[in-house]
Amino acid sequence: MPSSLAIRAAPWLFVIGMIIVWQGAVEVFAIPQFVLPPPTAVVGAIIQFRDAIWFESLFTLGTTMVGFLMAVAFGLALGLFIGWSRTIYAGLYPLMIGFNAIPKVAVVPILVLWFGIGAxxxxxxxxxxxxxPIVVNVATGLATIEPELEDVLKALGASKLDIMRKVGIPRALPYFFGSLKVAITLAFVGSVISESIASNHGIGNLMLQAQAQFNVPLVFAGLVILAVEGIAMYAVMAWLEKRMTGWAHRSTGFAAT
Incomplete structure (x- = not known):
């Protein structure tokens, strides 16, 4: 089994290896900078435009986190409502699928008409x-309670609320905290899409302006910043998942035996 040190070092080694391959490929094949800038040019763009990148990245992070927190509150409430009853689950789940199938980029122009350009x-x-993802995971966690278990609890005098509060919600917690890791990365996608179309600020708008000026290193710099923010927030959600639902996962030592 690999050591914990090797596991922790693996992501950094892969990133360093990818950067080396990227830099080498650009130099060996003489790829023009307007097609694929080398990592050195991307780092140079980050340093040169650090003030603008800092401001716009904070703007993107702010809009993303506000939208994400709204999604957590609404998704948790709706997931509990949908998972409360198999009839509600069967009735609303197809509508949720249909809504999710709508490309969100097609909704942005409507939002601009309603709220104007901005955050x-x-x-x-x-x-x-x-x-x-939050709605689906919470509803799935509640809907997967075995009918036999419900029958036993009801026979013991438990009400529907007791079953949900003492069995359903604890069972749904791993689903809920696991969904946060997916939801936070999707929230960044939503913010950048809207910023590219209907905002004067944000990393999305910065990348759009850089593209119009054929400043490809700055475009890649924006991608790097988004990746860093996404990884950081994903790590926070993974920490919350481990902190809040560690009881639901096997330990490393147990899994290795």
Whole structure:
């Protein structure tokens, strides 16, 4: 079994290896910078435009987190409602699938008509694109209670509320916290999509302006910043999942035996 040190070092080694391969491929094949800038040019763009990148990245992070927190609150409430009854689950789940199938980029122009250009469409787009995984996972966690277990609990005098509160919700917690890791990355996608179409700020708008000026290193710099923010927030959600639902996962030592 690999050591814990090797496991922790693996992501960094893969990233360093990818950067080396990227830099080498650009130099060996003489790829023009406007097609694929080398990592050194991307780092140079980050340093050169650090003030603008810092401001716009904070704007994107802010709109993403507001939309994500809205998705958590709404998704948890709706997931509990849908998972409360198999009849409600069967009735609303197809509607949820249909809503999620609508490309969110097609909704942005409507949001611009309603709220104008700015942060509000970005927040709502982040919310719309990230709440679905939360709803589905919470509802699934509640809907997977075995009918036999429900029958036994009812025979012991437990009400529907007691079953949901003492069995259903604890069972749904691993699903809920696991869905946060997916939802936060999708929230960044929603924010950047809206910023590219209907905002004067944000990393999406910065990348759009850089593209119009054929400043490809700055475009890649924006991608790198988004990746860093996404990884950081994913790590936070993974920490929350481990912290809140560690009881639901086997330990490493147990799994290895």
């Amino acid at each position: 509000v469409p970005a927040v709502i787009t982040a919310f719309l694109i990230s709440f679905f």
